[in-house]
Amino acid sequence: MNKKAIINQIKAKKSFLCVGLDTDINKIPQHLLKEDDPVFVFNKAIIDATTEYAVAYKPNTAFYEVYGAKGWTSLQKTVDYIKQRYPDIFVIADAKRGDIGNTSANYARAFFETLKADAITVAPYMGIDSVEPFLGFDDKWVILLALTSNKGSKDFQYLNADGREMYKNVLMKSQEWADENKMMYVVGATHPEELGEIRAMLPNHFFLVPGVGAQGGDLQAVARYGLNGHVGLLVNSSRGIIYASNGADFAERAAEEAYKLQKQMEELLKSNNLI
């Protein structure tokens, strides 16, 4: 999916919401456990209920790998379902991969060809040849970790190297590898002021912003610091939407939470003259 298609979808839905499918069998409604594949049945219900309000889904691979091959089947079925039923939706494999060149080439095939995701999150530590193999696919995206939303982001990402923080080194160095039509960046919602600095450095890129909701990030602040002239943001919420209820009404309640965020996003898009 190219940048224009993503922007078109954002404008059509008046939303830049990404729903994180961090599906944990211990947190989903107990009545689903009698199903052959409860994880997929849950995902399908969440997707059907929220797709009106969301432009992207982001399954996190850890929550599927914990069940081994069975988990990968649930993941594949989830992506297949989105791609068949809602082909305009942007699918992000939140996998945080990265390895030497011939290994990253296999990860790229795993996520872009086998799973058929549109984008994958990639860890930057191993540098150019760990990222480049993901860049050789038409209309597929690398979403590189820059400044993450978690506590541990303080350990290395803020270290000052060559006169600037490590995450800024990642942002600048990776500009040599791909432009805003192939690469996005992860910037946590828990760092709104740094998001402003990053937006000043990279006026044209999309940022994937996790950390709104359960992790404490604030959508208004993210929009204030992060929006650009073509939106430029995908804001993710996982737990706040998918676990809004663990009863029979889980899908309805997820839809309500997604709708609330979509409405806030619509206001933000309007007040910034983006729709």
Place this chain on the structure above:
Amino acid sequence: MNKKAIINQIKAKKSFLCVGLDTDINKIPQHLLKEDDPVFVFNKAIIDATTEYAVAYKPNTAFYEVYGAKGWTSLQKTVDYIKQRYPDIFVIADAKRGDIGNTSANYARAFFETLKADAITVAPYMGIDSVEPFLGFDDKWVILLALTSNKGSKDFQYLNADGREMYKNVLMKSQEWADENKMMYVVGATHPEELGEIRAMLPNHFFLVPGVGAQGGDLQAVARYGLNGHVGLLVNSSRGIIYASNGADFAERAAEEAYKLQKQMEELLKSNNLI
């Protein structure tokens, strides 16, 4: 598996060889493709042929994920086979994972409980809470990326931050998280002099050293700079062993290559008075 058991096995086999199971269906002997699970059949033959000379196996998850759920089945069967047939062998899931705390907790369960590996490689970029969930399992190990063997290691790992290279910051900071009984480090064979500096910083840790063979690293130099009083090294070779032949003799030829490395390692252990 604890440190003492690893050292005992090294001394018994006179080897600190790890065989990398980067099994690529395009490179294995064509006669295996008629099997239901060619990847597992290949791995089993390689393991049976080389286990006399090796103390560890290191399947790299990318080479399995590329086949989706089927690949995870091959990976699970491979680890199950090693654990059942050769319980003293150390199994490293070369997965290079790392994510926010609740996600890393799922990766930890995926690799330690579901897959039953003894160790997992972890990427440091996201800091403490991305690593800690892997440390809560008895006799399981984190092998943290420090200085990797690839070209891209130059991009960020050598950046000078707070007066020392980023990889040294990773080494020092992570000392606060776990000691040499729970954590090892990846140090590429392509950086032998830095390996010496790292050994001086961390006299007691084990290092997993990839990059000998196809990537150009030199075993003699690795041993010179990396051995400590209880060996402290696991040296990996993947392609040089498992693809020594793609004919009917692939397992015999793999055994020959593993044997050559084991003999060199035996000499190095003897000349350093370690056996």
